[in-house]
Amino acid sequence: MFSRIGSHLFRIIHGFQRRGNNPSEIMDGLETLMVTADLIERILTEQIMAATEEVTIPLRYWVDDKKNRVIMVETSGDFVDILFSFLTLPLGTIIRLGNKLEQHVQLGCINKLYQSVDNLKYDDFWNNICNKMLLSPRNPLESSCERLKVKIDDTEPTKYFLCHTCSKEKDLLLSTFDGARCRCGKLMRKETKLLVESKEELASKNGVFVKPNAMFLIFDDLRVVRSSPSDSVKTFLKHRHKDLSKIPENSQNVGMKEILSILKQALISKSPLSDVLLKSGSKKYSCSQDTGPIHSKGHVEIKVMVSKSENKILFAEADGDFVDFLVSFLTTPIGSIVKLMKGRLCLGSIGNLYKSVKDLNPSWFIGSSKESLLNIRVAPHFGCKSNPLEEDDSPQYWYGPVVVKDNEGRIMISKRKDMLRDPTKVKLFDPRSSDGAREPIVGFMKRPCLFIVSDDLEVIPMTTDSSISYLQQLGNVKLNDLEEHFIKVRKSHEALDLLRASLTSNEAALTQSLFSLLWLCQRCIPFICVLGSRHKIKEKKKKEKVIISDKRHDERERDKK
Numbered sequence: 285m286f287s288r289i290g291s292h293l294f295r296i297i298h299g300f301q302r303r304g305n306n307p308s309e310i311m312d313g314l315e316t317l318m319v320t321a322d323l324i325e326r327i328l329t330e331q332i333m334a335a336t337e338e339v340t341i342p343l344r345y346w347v348d349d350k351k352n353r354v355i356m357v358e359t360s361g362d363f364v365d366i367l368f369s370f371l372t373l374p375l376g377t378i379i380r381l382g383n384k385l386e387q388h389v390q391l392g393c394i395n396k397l398y399q400s401v402d403n404l405k406y407d408d409f410w411n412n413i414c415n416k417m418l419l420s421p422r423n424p425l426e427s428s429c430e431r432l433k434v435k436i437d438d439t440e441p442t443k444y445f446l447c448h449t450c451s452k453e454k455d456l457l458l459s460t461f462d463g464a465r466c467r468c469g470k471l472m473r474k475e476t477k478l479l480v481e482s483k484e485e486l487a488s489k490n491g492v493f494v495k496p497n498a499m500f501l502i503f504d505d506l507r508v509v510r511s512s513p514s515d516s517v518k519t520f521l522k523h524r525h526k527d528l529s530k531i532p533e534n535s536q537n538v539g540m541k542e543i544l545s546i547l548k549q550a551l552i553s554k555s556p557l558s559d560v561l562l563k564s565g566s567k568k569y570s571c572s573q574d575t576g577p578i579h580s581k582g583h584v585e586i587k588v589m590v591s592k593s594e595n596k597i598l599f600a601e602a603d604g605d606f607v608d609f610l611v612s613f614l615t616t617p618i619g620s621i622v623k624l625m626k627g628r629l630c631l632g633s634i635g636n637l638y639k640s641v642k643d644l645n646p647s648w649f650i651g652s653s654k655e656s657l658l659n660i661r662v663a664p665h666f667g668c669k670s671n672p673l674e675e676d677d678s679p680q681y682w683y684g685p686v687v688v689k690d691n692e693g694r695i696m697i698s699k700r701k702d703m704l705r706d707p708t709k710v711k712l713f714d715p716r717s718s719d720g721a722r723e724p725i726v727g728f729m730k731r732p733c734l735f736i737v738s739d740d741l742e743v744i745p746m747t748t749d750s751s752i753s754y755l756q757q758l759g760n761v762k763l764n765d766l767e768e769h770f771i772k773v774r775k776s777h778e779a780l781d782l783l784r785a786s787l788t789s790n791e792a793a794l795t796q797s798l799f800s801l802l803w804l805c806q807r808c809i810p811f812i813c814v815l816g817s818r819h820k821i822k823e824k825k826k827k828e829k830v831i832i833s834d835k836r837h838d839e840r841e842r843d844k845k
């Protein structure tokens with residue numbers, strides 16, 4: 285198109301040069317110029333329209349008019365891919381997307397946690413990359429989610445960097461953040477592209493998780509099944525509809541805004557599709573309290589301050605290990621939490637998505653995507669050793685000239701050794717390690733450090749701040765009402781309770797998850813009092829006995845005399 289404009293302009297200029305300043309010829313030239321301006325305007329408008337035209341996905345759905353509820357939605361794999369991709373989103377990403385699109389997503393105390401990480405100073409973190417890692421955590425299935433029809437996760441795609449100085453050496457380091465420090469002391473800033481392994485990875489029309497052309501039924505609570513006449517009949521009958529012709533059919537194209545609303549409702553409601561498509565009020569979820577057995581080792585210790593009169597934990601005093609554990613909730617994908625809680629996390633209807641992946645026949649999935657969705661883990665290097673959710677194993681990368689078509693001869697990074705000539709092994713570098721992996725990884729927070737964590741998970745650095753001022757800020761707290769306790773947060777028990785409470789309680793994550801540990805001790809207090817009084821009675825009786833026996837002794841002595 286722009287070559288057309290160019291040739292018009294060339295003709296005008298050429299015309300002016302050749303014909304001199306004849307008025308009629310100048311008019312001709314000006315007219316051509318006007319036509320060209322029109323053409324430019326039209327082309328630019330088309331381009332702007334194409335850029336702003338939103339990608340949408342068509343949905344057909346049937347509504348129970350009396351109950352004002354969506355009975356079911358029928359749609360292609362494209363929409364199911366987007367629903368299943370909700371499971372891959374880290375908690376921090378969900379909150380960031382909500383804030384960005386002005387659709388506040390409430391995820392218990394996780395919002396407060398995200399906000400306080402955002403408020404922390406660069407000095408509070410181990411290095412300047414840690415803060416980016418927590419506020420824009422990486423999606424563990426990033427390369428798959430890149431191909432979704434409507435991409436809701438706007439996290440910047442992973443880039444790969446090497447060190448300019450060391451790129452010819454044997455043990456190369458590879459960083460996924462710009463400007464990490466190499467072991468030679470220089471910054472790693474040489475960007476290198478990753479070779480895409482298969483053609484399917486490049487083609488978005490081939491689907492992401494499920495077969496794109498297959499049709500699926502989605503119920504109001506986000507259960508997904510293959511579209512089949514028998515399932516439709518069962519569902520209509522369940523809603524007491526016997527005549528298909530009398531059930532109103534609707535259709536709507538959904539885009540970014542609606543999809544984000546469905547995600548938001550999926551976390552709090554049992555009927556997210558009705559909430560969004562019919563704009564009806566949402567039903568709030570209820571929470572269960574039992575925990576599943578998880579076999580993992582390790583613990584962190586914290587000190588908590590309890591208000592005796594209010595029966596709650598006011599705040600915890602913690603070091604970097606505990607705060608690292610807390611902030612690692614932000615990098616944890618929601619699907620991995622659903623898996624860990626074994627269906628006992630009542631968070632809207634998100635659990636039904638996980639169950640649908642589990643129940644759908646593997647033949648409707650592409651490659652190993654069913655397994656990937658059921659076993660989502662924290663992205664490599666985004667985890668924390670005391671989080672019950674362990675991070676994904678870091679993949680092995682190679683570096684060298686490509687031997688396969690399309691990119692032949694280009695020097696690239698690849699996950700497959702056989703795609704490169706004379707490949708050099710590269711080690712993925714943990715961005716949290718200082719001095720180019722010469723020292724062991726510590727965590728996200730700078731050491732030594734001291735933090736106050738409030739009951740609703742606000743994290744406040746106390747390393748340099750005044751602790752007296754903090755106590756003053758608490759307001760009307762009687763110092764003799766406070767009681768200090770030490771708690772062991774074991775990875776296998778309390779850590780899991782805390783993760784659950786963080787997601788389901790809006791203001792008392794610490795009290796809800798850890799107070800029961802203190803309850804046993806509290807019960808001891810009246811017991812000790814009773815014991816104490818009994819002991820006193822015994823003492824008194826003993827004394828009385830002694831007095832009586834003394835009296836008797838005196839009387840006997842007197843009698844003897």
Ligand SMILES: [Zn+2]
Binds near residue numbers: 450466467468470
């Ligand atoms: Zn280097």
